[in-house]
Amino acid sequence: MTELQEMTKALISFRDERDWKQFHNSKDLAIAINSEASELLDLFLWKEKEDFDLDKLKEELADIFAFCLLLAEKHNLNVRDIVLDKIKLNGEKYPVDKSKGTAKKYTDL
């Protein structure tokens, strides 16, 4: 069992013990991911770039991963494959010679 499978299995067990599958439609899972992402960002509100509590960051980041893994599992997506595929796509949007050293969006390159 890979780490991704191990995490997903633990998340599914947690969900099913609480009979929560009924709530986990795709739209609400997307809202949950946004909610957790916002809690992560809250750690940095009114603060400098590296001024945050590492333990809280671990927890909020874990929550985002958790709902992302549940949404991936719901649609039988292989996380490794979609991430590597997207890196390839992003390579076309951001060719090295045009994007090196600049944070510009691909639409502005």
Place this chain on the structure above:
Amino acid sequence: MTELQEMTKALISFRDERDWKQFHNSKDLAIAINSEASELLDLFLWKEKEDFDLDKLKEELADIFAFCLLLAEKHNLNVRDIVLDKIKLNGEKYPVDKSKGTAKKYTDL
């Protein structure tokens, strides 16, 4: 090399080829995660719960994973460990007997 390591390595290569490490402070990575999470949610705006484009969902979900993996790597976090630790913590916030079959927040249980 595990899948998590493989994805992280590919993301770091992509970043370093473009000399983008300079932009990847923790606060902006948290903003990037929120931005990608919002693009995922946009797929569901004005739509029913399961009415979405699977190819776009794959791409947006992959982008969220990507920035989450980069933030984890920046702070030497083991994604498997933080996720399994958080599931344990959530188990204390949401005991099975109180949370079974209800979507209430732990503060309202």
Place this chain on the structure above:
Amino acid sequence: MTELQEMTKALISFRDERDWKQFHNSKDLAIAINSEASELLDLFLWKEKEDFDLDKLKEELADIFAFCLLLAEKHNLNVRDIVLDKIKLNGEKYPVDKSKGTAKKYTDL
């Protein structure tokens, strides 16, 4: 007619000319507000605190106001009243003597 009424009237006209009221349930209006708020934040991604395009900021901020006004109108809320009421509530959460000069959240004061 006050400015708030004028803006709301213009937004309702715009909506009704396009027969969009059918899409404007409360949950999706809340998603729309989040989507526009994220577009505003995108203007600052990988950038310094005051490094942004003012014309784009005007547009994104206007979009957030627009969906907030539509949600308020949907529930017959008086925007002036709910804002002044909330300032009073926040005054209790953040008493001047405890919160002066600190950006701490009220739960940490």
Place this chain on the structure above:
Amino acid sequence: MTELQEMTKALISFRDERDWKQFHNSKDLAIAINSEASELLDLFLWKEKEDFDLDKLKEELADIFAFCLLLAEKHNLNVRDIVLDKIKLNGEKYPVDKSKGTAKKYTDL
């Protein structure tokens, strides 16, 4: 004094009594708007479209208005003007004949 001016004045007083202007740079105000928008959306998580607590909705909506008004004031923006200008712009992106009765994004019309 218009309602917009009255709300803005009350917000500035609240801010200045607590010496918080120092924290209110544009980027963090944009993060604060996102954070409050996310709290609004949280009211709908795992719930049906009109299943929410009206008192909480008033509070969260008021918080979004508050930070939007503060960001507008910071840049001397006339809220009425930017909203009416944006409605005009949106009218060009969404012509009535193409957008009537459809929730499609302008890029897909």
